[in-house]
Amino acid sequence: MVGKRLQPSRLVVPPDDEESTIDYFYDVPGSMPGTLNIEPDAPPPVIVLIDYSEKTAIRLQVETPEECAAHLDTESVSWVDVKGLGSEDILKRLGAVFTLHPLVLEDIVNVPQRPKVEEYEDQLLIIARMVMLRRSGRSFLTEQVSLILGKHYLLTVQEEPENDCFATVRERIRLNKGTIRKHNADYLAYTLLDSIVDGFFPILENYGEEIEELEDEVVANPTRQTLEKIHKIKRELLTLRRSIWPQRDAINALIRDGSDLISDEVRVYLRDCYDHAVQVLDMVETYRELSSSLMDVYLSSVSNRMNEVMKLLTIVSTIFIPLTFVAGVYGMNFNVEKSPFNMPELNWYLGYPLCWAVMIAIATVLIVFFKRKGWFENFSTVKSRD
Template sequence: MDYFTKDYHPPGTPPGTLVEAEEGAETPLSIRLMGYTAAELRERELANVSECRPYLQDSSNTWIHVQGYAEPAILRQLGEMFNLHPLAMEDVLNTGQRPKVESYDEQLFVILSLAVIHDSTIKARQISLFLGEDYIVSFCNGHSDPFEPVRKRLRKNGQRFQSRSIDYLFYILIDLVVDEGFPILESFGEQLEELELELLRCPTQNTLAWIHRIKRELLLLRRIFWPQREVVNRLLREDYSPMTNGIKIYLRDCYDHSIQIMELLETYREMSSSMLDVYLSSVSHHTNEIMRILTIIATIFIPLTFIAGVYGMNFGDNPDSPWAMPELSWYYGYPLIWLVMIAVAVLLLIFFKRRGWF
């Protein structure tokens, strides 16, 4: 996970400047058009931007989706064709923008962040949406198209879509981006369960690295979901000219989903923080267990060492001294000392056991 992922122009660049991006330029570009009326649904893969011009001259609702890296020249063409604001086009080119909503006269511009799992790490992909009177222009960086489920719904249940205004499709796209948070958080829930079991069994340095990775990724998800909830709230509370009042009942449901995602995210963040404390406590407890065993072993050998040290002194060969050690001359002196030492060790073990020290 990168701490800073926003593309930006050098300080001092005039606003609205479209400059070739250094990263993401290798992503192939595809332009897909879907137009529909109450009785007809059309879908085409466009070779260039100019091919969509004939579809804008009829009365159908038109959705143009640009997937991958769009060069500045292509963005300029789309901007001229749909009268898109230069500042908005700059935000489309410089990915990594904070989710937001902007109103330009009779046009609505929304930026969202789509959280995806790529190579077992969380990545944020920018979704840019323009809503006009009868058209939607959407942009998404990356290779895979996140809106393919929406196209399947259009093909299968076209009548429901075709009978509604274009802002209903606009809501569907926003709802898909918001709901993508649920499977992401579900995967984190499974990871946290596995992590909790590992903490209780035998935590290692890899466990600590796992905890820190989850905490960082949950922090990134918070940076995605928190402003995204505010975007949905603004669309719900404020009046924007391209959107009709009838669509707000659906936005309420979308806002409810965003709140559920945030609550679940905060719960997982608290769990990951508490798991760090559990890891430190577990490591400390494991260290204390080792020290206790070593202390018991050392305590048992203290009297044994004392006995061995006493009878290791050379005071047994002096016949003139009444204080010589007669035990050294005993026939069974050696096995007797062993019996004494074993008895002392056993008595100490019994004593430790009754005290509950092991």
Template sequence: MTQTHFPRSRLVTEAEADKEDLFDYFYDQPGSTPGTLIIEADATPPEIFLIDYNEANSTSVKLSTPEECIDYLDTESVSWVDVSGLGSEDILQRLGEVFGLHPLVLEDIVHVPQRPKVEEYEDHLLILVQMVMPKPNKDGFWIEQVSFVLGQHYLLSVQEEPQRDCFEAVRDRILFNKGNVRKTGADYLAYALIDAVIDGFFPVLEDYGERIAALEDEVILKPSHKTLKKIYAVKRELLALRRYIWPLRNAINSLTKADSGLISSDVIIYLRDCYDHTIQVLDILETYRELASGLMDVYLSAMSNKMNEIMKVLTVISTIFIPMTFIAGVYGMNFEYMPELKWPWGYYTCWGMMIAVAATLCFFFWRRGWFQDSASVNDD
């Protein structure tokens, strides 16, 4: 069985947004067997980390094989198994056997990017989200799919890449017994990680706020073709963010209404707060999208005004030289009987007429304020 997929960009930057299609999805060939795992050639080999904890103790270890999880899953403590990398079909299949995962669950985990969603199975929940993280130089952001499998006493998380997530604060709260995470179950851990994913959108949006503010100054003071490309890139990147946060809102809303028994009523209250955060992200995102669209209109208006001012300057110059050209053309004709040709002061009189006409027109345009407006535009 073969799989066809469009090339996709997991790193969204201003330069790449103009070249890459942010809406590329993989798709299987018609007739493909459901649940078949297709591992990309450049996928990172998986690394398995486990944090097992209760209110009194916590343990953090790196596992060599998926089967090492079994001893921890048989206890009443909460086990967080974090898998980073999707580069081994064998390890993923063995993880599925250890946790009793449906083949379609593994297919959703491996095939990225997926639309954020929640699916309920007999003894576990599948939660798919898209995690974003700003780049250090504020030039775009990383997109990475994170899959959560929530069971009675465990949480399995699967990420695309190792050592790049927004969960470090949650790990510290577990290991150093901060907050309520060690006093609660796996459902609260799932909430904490989802909340961290949503909070990761705010730094990204803050960067876009700064970029849009800089573009506003550039559009007003010195618009150019590069400015148009920057505006277009920002619009595309914001559209990509919207694509991931909008379905996440629906997924969290479905979690607050889940009746699987894996999520307690206390955690549902926290998930409602998480839902409010997604609404805030969407509000900020829509505001920035409107600002970016407005920048496009301002840019086009500024370029149109600039062109109008240029045409006005050219019109003024042409208007001044047209009568001078007429006078020079009349006395440049090669007729023999022209009285002024033999007049001693004819040359100087012709120059005086042209200078007088030009000065009169310049005075008229100055009184109208045309020279002042044109000069201010040229100075900008």
């Protein structure tokens, strides 16, 4: 039996007119542990090796996993970055080179997994979710990043070869900026986790601006499209929440559990990373509450607009009711020759102008009365904003 997954599969990419949330991978009950489920459209793996020490740094694109074996036991730090999950053979060979437990390889390949930390004999598995802004600046992409930390190496496995937020880390290693080349592999793992968490902030800034625009739109001119925008934001914020909530717990586990692969110095840095994750989660929760309140404001605005329209129609109807009554009375056309009481006004010289004067006077009195009652106030919401 093979594993099955919920949709969407490898890369959660919500289009501009569609919403998605992360559905974690699941196995069919009773399936064999360690079964790999490769997506048919998964890109082939690209393996990049960055080996560095305080004095030197090299970057190589290797063809086979076996080429990395010579760098794993050296005193320098080896970062093996695998992008793509499209070859079961290469992934299994990668597992053999790094002596990965079958369950570790399963968690790496069968995506998406829930962010977590698992400790093995001489390795530490960290599952994280990375989010990136679309090129359009609207919405975001999200994919799983798996980090396997060893004593002198760090193996990272990504779903896609084109999207990640590690460019600044690679540049720091290449140019020897900061202190990254003076530390061990655990500091590199912290740096990548910090980049992943910090990647949430630009996305949340966009959502903050979008929510502010929606607040104005909901109050001034709520439409069906406004409701769809609110629903889309709620769904995407739910995706962010499901990404950062377990990720925060995973970082906390790295600080609390005391693995031998994480030094005390790096735990201090991880506390800062944890604070950033908490800040991201607070922002997500705040925006979710704001988006939920926007729904209430939308319904209130629609109701208020309807009330204003009904008020206007009531005023117009109330003014024209007596005028319609007068017009109806004089539209009966009783024969005045039969009786002097049968509408003698029809023979008056000024009967028609007097009828108009009476109707205008009635309308004027009603308009003045309604104005003093304040019925003409707050009609601004009826007007559409350009």
